[in-house]
Amino acid sequence: MKYIYVFLISIASLSAKAQHRPVSLAGTWSVKLDSSDKGLADKWFLKNLDGQIILPGTLDDAGLGMPVKTDTSLLSKEIMLHLARRYRYTGAAWYQKIIHINKGMTNAAISLERVIWKAECWIDGRPAGSQESLIAPHTFSIGKLAPGKHIITLRIDNRKLHDISFNDFAHAYTDGTQIIWNGVIGRMELVDNGPVAIQSVMVTGNPDTKQISASVKLHPETNYSLYLQSRVILANHTVLKGAPQPITKDSVQHLTINFPHAKLWDEFSPNVYKLEVEVTDRKGKVLSSQTERFGFRKIGSKGSELRINGRPLFLRGTLECNIFPLEGHPPMDAPGWIKVFSAAKLYGLNHLRFHSWCPPEAAFRVADSLGFYLHVELPLWSLNVGKDKPTVQYLEEEAELMIKNYGNHPSFCFWSMGNELEGDFLWLERLVRKLKKEDSRHLYTTTTFSFQKGHGKSPEPADDFFITQYTDKGWVRGQGIFNTNTPDFKTDYSHAVKGTSVPLIIHEVGQYSVFPDLTEISKYTGVLVPANFSAVHYDLQKKGMLKLAASYLKASGSLSANLYKEEIERALKTKGVGGFQLLDLHDFPGQGTALVGILNAFWDSKGIISPAAFRQFCGPAVPLLRFDKAAYTNNEIFLAEGEFANYTDEALNGELIWTISNDNRKVLFKGSFGSKPIPIGNSEVLGKISVPLHGINRSQQLQVTLQLAKSKYVNSWKIWVYPDQDNQLPANVHFTTSLDTAVKLLNSGASVILNPDTASINGIDGRFAPVFWSPVHFPDQPGSMGLLIDNHHPALADFPTNFYTDWQWWDLITRSRSVSFDQLDHKPAPIVRVIDNFFKNRNLGNLIEFQVGKGKLIFCTMDLHSDLIKRPAARQLKKSLISYAASSKFLPIQTISIKELATFMKILRN
Secondary structure (H helix, E strand, O other), rough: EEEEEEEEOOOHHHHHOOOOEEEEEEEEEEEEEOOOOOOOOOOOOOOOOOEEEOOEEHHHHHHEEEEEOOOOOOHHHHHOOOOEEOOOOOOOOEEEEEEOOOOOEEEEEEOOOOOOOEEEEEEEEEEEEEEEEEOOOEEEEEEEEEOOEEEEEEEEOOOOOOOEHHHOOOOOOOOOOOOOOOOOOOOOOEEEEOOOOOOEEEEEEEEOOOOEEEEEEEEEOOOOOOOEEEEEEOOEEEEEEOOOOEEEOOOOOEEEEEEEOOOOOOOOOEEEEEEEEEEOOOOOOEEEEEEEEEEEEEEEEOOOOEEEOEEEEEEEEEEEEOOOOOOOOOOOHHHHHHHHHHHHHHHHEEEEEOOOOOOOHHHHHHHHHOEEEEEEEOOOEEEEEEEHHHHHHHHHHHHHHHHHHHHHOOEEEEEEEOOOOOHHHHHHHHHHHHHHHHOOEEEEOOEEEEOOOOOOOOOOOOOOOOOEEEEOOOOHHHHHHOOOOOOOOOOHHHHHHOOOOEEEEEEEOOEEOOOOOOHHHHOOOOOOOHHHHHHHHHHHHOEEEEEHHHHHHHHHHHHHHHHHHHHHHHHHHHHOOOEEEEOOOEEEEEOOOOOOOOEEOOEOOOOOOOHHHHHHHHOEEEEEEEOOEEEEEEEOEEEEEEEEEEEEOOOOEEEEEEEEEEOOEEEEEEEEEEEEEEEEEEEOOOOEEEOOOEEEOEEEEEEEEEEEEEEEEEEEEEEEEEOOOOOOOOOEEEOOOHHHHHHHHOOOOOOEEEOHHHHHHEEEOOEEEEEEEOOOOHHHHHHHHOOOOOOOHHHHOOOHHHHHHOHHHHHHHHHHEEEEEEOOOOOOOOOEEEEEEOOOEEEEEEEEEEEEEEEEEEEOOEEEOOHHHHHHHHHHHHHHHHHHHOOOOOOOOOOHHHHHHHHHHHHHHH
16 A cells, blocks of 8 residues: 655745745836837836836736737637637736835845746846746845835746647646736735745655654755744644754754644545744744645555545546636635635535646645645646757756645645646656655656557556546547447446556546537626627627527536536446546636536536536435436336445445436335445445336336435436337328428328438438537537427427437437528528537527428438337337327428428438
């Protein structure tokens, strides 16, 4: 068994105490743009200013730079790539501020929290150095500083310095939703580190022995006739005070503290302490001090199983791709991150992956306090890793800064070198091994998946955990399964993960595109403009389809939620899977407008699924059911096996009760698996259900529910049951697959159901799962975004359905071709619409009716005539259409002439 024992202290130079209180540099600064690098003749004072700016802030906030024009009257690829900036500026910008300090400083430094990309600093015209980092505070050592007036001058250049990213996609430096801003967005302070500077602190603790060992690195010129004093604080009360320890002549001082009453940190008990470390002289005078938050936890693995504090851990995660559309940059204070983590927790998650970027200090602090497990990455998403020496050096320096600034946080559990990396894997391995040797408090992986040949399907040699979408034995996510395999609810990924030597995390689960929420446009009151949303709005309005937008959102979103449920449950059922990372719980309006979330880009609900409903299948404890299929006939037996995924912090016990109810919520069948212990982990079979369906004499949707009695842990599934009977064709209804025959029958005034062979139709191949990621980013996809069904139409009276795609439609959709009705002048409304992707917005459908002269037509492009014995849903839909066509309710409102129909059918011939 492997464990990494950790007692952690968050290190941030911005929070270091000294003899003087930090002097805030926030406020009004003078600014001058310098994209042509002319420089300044006199750095003491800026001339010919472009204006003033409030820092922390960005040029975008101040409205400085080149105004960006957008044309939303055309649904172009350019407009749909991402949100649009109101202003854009790339290059150097000079900032200057006059400050006054009342007391002199012995060891002054300026700290700028979060800059893109390079910052240079002058104090009273004297150079104070330069910094390059996308993830850490930029710090400038000034030395002694007299009281009085001083002029601080900054030059910040946001141009790309290193090749860290494919197409500038890495979220540390991108215009996706994080923008390539210029300015300073975090804390800005002038600090006095005092006569003795604490350079860094690394703390490791063993929760089993309750012993703390801390390494404190001091400035090399320190007078060593001094002492280290430590205190442990909980809720502002000192709970432990260490004895003063003499400082030796070593460059790194070591503290050992016994803490017998230490409480562990995890998602259920996020116990966060503070540690105060002081450097004092012999008389006890404090020369320098630093107070930091910390926590106790041990993160490790046992074979292919993740462990937290000795018990099994399952990661229920989503990605954070620097998606902050109001500011164009991440929040630098707690409230912004409280919203992020609180929303994720509300939907049952315990884990966030920061895709190709490292969040600021505020994110770690909030994650610490809420018990979130963070996966952090270097700012890297490259196909040429390790090939450019300056970039290699830069990345290695960034890794050191991550350790120094964030490495002690209890929430910092997982560390990847970057996203989907390709290139020199030997360099990546060396880097991982170096970091593991230097800082063993995290679990490491070489890359978050890879498409490079010979990589991606199995762990790399240095990996502590492994992230992938498939192994050499098969897929571990639905993208490669849901459109090709007949749906069942018993399958897991056991075969694909068999033999994996380290914990496997499923990569970027989902990516199911949802139709845009056009009411969201009014939310964009910041630096970014939703020109992509506005272009979709204009296109729909132009085509007379705007009134469908809200229904398209709800229907496509409901399908997406269904697919997420099955994805998550398959992962929970699989022994050897350590968790999943969704892409995404919330939208990413960059990279081609990738609206893949249940929530919008602001972490607000889109009204698709409630948090309580989502937590039924995505939470610390989830009842699970395995069964064969979604659609049954009433001569079959419904068979199922009950299981339970328990990833709470204790074993559960109670009675597992199951029920099967009809569409009127009447319980038809019920039973119990008895009261059984449910250990931590994903359990074995706890009980079986066997219910003959012969008593169901009408087609209906049933709900199967499994609940741990007297608890909040409940989950449910839908099945559909159809009577096993032949479809008798009444004399007054004609069913044909021939276009020509249909026209002849309609000419005679007949009622006709036309169901041509899909191979003969010039249409779009049916696809059950919606568009993957983005129809703009991946434009060659055949897919739609699901169905919008007029489920109250009498044509579907004997085919129970909701208004959106559910599992009983799988066979019908995958054996269909949707057709466009845009060629018809009067914009007909299908009974079953196919929601076209928002980059095209065609009027598509699978089922429609018309009055054709004296005749009446039902036109269906889902196969209702092949292999019906094996296809209960197709047989039942055909029966429902026949019954409707034979009834007095068959009164189509939409009309079409024989001539227009013949022309339309000619266009449809393949």
